[in-house]
Amino acid sequence: MELKNTRPAGWFYPWAIVGILWLVAFLNYFDRNLIASMRDPIVAEFTLTDAQFGLLTTMFLLSYGILSPLGGYLADTYGRKRIIIFSVCVWSAVTLWTGFVHSFSEMLVARVIMGISEACYIPAGLAMIADYHKGKTRSLATGLHMSGLYAGQALGGVGGYMSMHWGWRYGFQVIGLFGIIYGIILIYFLRDNKNKQADEFVSKDATPVKETRLGLFQTIRMLISEKSFLVLMFYFCVLGIVNWMIYGWLPTFFKEHFMLGLGKAGFSATGYVQVGSFIGVVLGGILADRWYKSNKRSRLYLIIIGFSIGAPCLFLMASTHFFPLAIVAMMVYGLARGFNDGNLMPILCQVIDGKYIATGYGFLNFLSTIIGGTMVYIGGMMMDAHISLSIIYQVSAVFMVIAAWSLLTVKIKQVD
Structure with a gap:
């Protein structure tokens, strides 16, 4: 049977979308995390304090967070494909530019x-995957896509080696150019799933009826009126703090606490x-999708179980001076994050109307990244004030457990 361009049929294209967007997710996090592992040469070249170096990540997160609701709203309103391609091409061009900057400003x-x-x-990428995958495959598909973020984070650590051998600018230049090329390729392979984006619905007499959409601020007001969404907001904020403290300062913590080289x-x-x-993301996706058949709260329970084990391991990592134990602890924490x-x-698809999932996720990103x-x-x-990173990570672990258990109060409204 021939595939129509606007309505891909069967199992292949929904999973192909996951593969196509996996590389986008990889580039997204590889680009943003290069800078953390290149701290020393960047600080030396521009003569920065720790606070100034931290400001590079902070300003990225502030702009990222503030624009996330708008990015999600545009994806809900004008289609996932356009927003994804725009995003990839622009951030790749900026990555390339970063390799040629001449000042801290x-x-x-x-x-x-x-x-x-x-x-x-x-927001657009996850919404596109949710458009193509329902309850029986949604967690696994989302998880496989998120593994691209992990790969980008993990390989972002090679920036330390790259800076030692070729200088810190090299990685930004090569990855930026590659991203621009891939963004152009996406034009020919990405397709919005028109059947699931709910831009229109068909009435009983088969007459197409254009749906009335809320504006951005109306949508946000509607979302925050839901008690379960407020709980997700609190959870996302704590998660953002913990994750970005790990992304931003864990290389420095390992270097100083365990006396490791930069690379x-x-x-x-x-x-x-x-x-x-x-x-964790693959195992959690499989378990959630299978458990979902008998318990629609399976996804909430898996997160709670994960961080009930993983957050104490983060506390252990910050407390021990035995490096192999710290590695095992961080792997367990990573399992929970997966x-x-x-x-x-x-x-989120179970808590709010599907027409607003990209906007909702974008707003949650806004809060978590601004605070994080x-x-x-x-x-x-x-x-700079000589407060140990060990203490910071220990306190973060305690708050992560509290946030995870708050998810027990979330009410499920949508069932696939």
């Missing part, structure tokens, strides 16, 4: 623009967590 501007462009991708610290801080996360990442968008980004900067200030 110029790099700061580049990070702000990168945040704006990347804000459009995650080994950068790779260890990203690679081992991602191994655990990759296992359970989380494969199920967050599917949970601010904490990266505050973390740098605390380090």
